[in-house]
Amino acid sequence: MVTNNHQKFINIKEFYLSVDLIKLKGVTKEYRGHAVLQDVNLKIESGDLFGIVGQSGSGKTTLLNLVAGFLSPSKGEVVYVSKVTQKERNLKKDLHKIKKYIGFTPQHNSFYHKLTVLENLKHFGKLYNVKPSTLKDNIKNLLIFTHLVDYRHMLAEELSGGMQKRLDLSCSLVHRPKILILDEPTADVDPILQKEILFLLKEVNKQGITIIIASHHLEGIESICNKIAIIHQGKVHSQGLIDDVKKPFLKDHFTINMPSNKDKSMLIEKLKKLSIKKILDNDDNLVIYPDNVESAIGNLLNIIKEENLLLHDMDIRKPSLREIFENIAKK
């Protein structure tokens, strides 16, 4: 569906190759003496699809606005580093130069409702001083990419919620930014649209555009982001690759479900010989607490294979972002 025209959009990928590195160095943001963010240190690299998650009011929007240059830090600094020259540019000082490389999609749609889709795109594209021919191509590709071709002459206010979201995204991309910053892109939208938006973001990221998303739609973030930062009470609780972030929260147990009680009893006997802390028999499943989950799973699979036992299912999944998040929130 997207592929052919998507390809066209990808053709301009080289434009985005020299993506910058964003660093937040000891950033603190205070409002009237109250610290919303405290000593935040972050590193967002080119090509990242970086998710900022946190509870409502945790400071993720503030963090996003600091990254976008919309807010200035009370302490610390936000710098943009050119990969080519390795030159650091303070966002506050060079905002005017940097902001043309940024595409910003705020929480709520940010376009002119009384202009048509095409007029909105043209308006913002021209204001970014994009060459007319390039702009024409960009708009064409974006319209196809976001499935808005047939609605290009409709007033923005007449579009459906999903279309408006896509238009908003298009407006942020029309000037081919290096970094796309999105604040709660999936808020207030239905699950189908959420999925659609996430898909689009993933596609955009594939074209080399660094994406930073602040959202509390944790499943969505988890599904598309390669890196995340968890903001909790104004501080970065953890950050990095999702797997790295999850590591401290890996489960100390796994669950197996066996249809035969005979097989189950045999397995329990076999497992008792291994370094297992505890086995809970819940009738319909077994919850096993080993010393080392990974080696215990390996051993378990070997026993099943050797003894030819019948295994119905096995739950060895890593904790979800939501579980981690709730874990943090509980603390």
Added chain:
Amino acid sequence: MNSLWLLTKKNLQLLLRSRSSALIVIFAPLLLILIIGLSYNTSAQYDLYIGVHAPSFSEDVNSFIGLLDEEFTISKYESSVESCVEDMKRGIVHTCISLPETLNVQDNSQKEITFYIDQSKINLVWMIQETVKSKFDLQSKQISQDLSQNLLSKLSETKKTINEKKGDLTLIKDKNNAASTAASDAKISLLTINTNTTEIVYDTSLVNTVSSSIETVKDNIANALININALNLSSTNKTNITTPLYDANSTINSAISSLNGNGTSISSLINTIELDMQVLKNQISNISSSLATSTSNIDSSSTNLAESITSIDSLLESLNALSTTLDSLQVTDAAIIANPLTTKIETVREDNTFLNYLFPTLLILVVMFSSLLLGTTLVMMEKNSPAFIRNFFLPIKKSTFVLSIYLTNVILILIQVVILLAISLFFLKEVLTTLPIIAIILFISASVFTFLGMVVGYLFTSEETGVLASVSLGSLMLILSGTILPLEVVSSPLRWLTLFNPFVISEKLIRDVFFFNASISVIFLDLLLLFFYMVALFCIILIIETLLHKHLAKKFLKHRHKLHIQKDKMKKSVVGK
């Protein structure tokens, strides 16, 4: 430049696509001026309802009411003025006039006419006062003319009488002169009468001497008789001798008796004469006294006559002077005395409809309100637009945004002005000649008001309060312009300040150009002041924009974020249930 045009184009599109804004901001002022144009393109008098109360509607009162009736709608109140006042309170009549029984002035008492005016209807009060008062002035002048005519007639009669009586006075004076002369003559005649009397003393010794001599003679006769008797003479002889002697003696006795006897004696006679003489003397003395008195009286009369003549002379002189004074009266026309100064208003223009007089005010009024509202609305539209945050990331200077709003406004105002002037041409043909200068003035005025509106737009948060503030600002400038209330009623410092009111300056400029064909050089200073306002306001807007933009953006984000959190909480609570 490209950005400026793009933003302006976008603003125009947004404004025109927002039907309510387009209607209110663009078409409403035009509609307004069209309606005003149609309404005031007349020279008809004000449609005023006047209640008149009089104790009795006499002929002269009715005549006066007839005068009022030519221009106003009159309602008569025969019962009492209170009912008229009540009607005025209810708006049935605009003013009440209480007239006296008659307007004829017959004594020294003034006729009082009472006006009842509802001061709360401030816009009507002056108009009513002026228009109705002019009618009374006319009536008052008529009465004054009649009275003057009466006075002049009396004066003329007096003059005639004086001239007539001057002859009589001259006659009296002549007679007085004659009397005075006669008195002088009489006095002289009287003075010639000698009333001096000498002391009349009758020497009665002579009578005594004679008497003594006669006595002696008598004695001698007696002696002779004795001697004779002693003589021996015959008796005859003797008788002969003694008889004459005796006769002589008798005569002597008689003579002595005549001399010394009582009553008829000479002494008595002399005494009588002396007495008579004394009486006479007394009478002469009295006459002398009377003469003296008469002379004195004549003197007095002469003096009085002289004084009288002097008085008559003085009187004549006064009458002559009076006559001369009366003759010297140059103004003898009662109409001129009653109304010595006639006011003739020469209009500087030949126009005679209200629209002509109102045109500069209306033009600036529309430009002011349109610019203020458009300026505020466009800033508010930009501030409250969902795209406000996206604009922050555009590589465009803040001044470009400000200028785009200004340019949008100017374009719209220019369209309005073109339409407005086109409509005006329909009513006022002469607008065409002054069009270029008027266009320059309107452009600068519109710029000033636009920037003012934009300042308001930046200072207020919601569109409603912003528009309200704009309207209030416009109204304030209108009130302090002399359009609604004369500036003379405001305090001096405030009046001085109004000279700097952009509305006043703009209106004056249009008035000067429209009415008097003033050239640019004449209006240069005022135009410069407006231009200064324009530049100053632009700088203020840039400062405000710099100070407020980030604040507004943060506020915008915060507001949106808050909404999102609220929605989130609501969602959770619904799921919880």
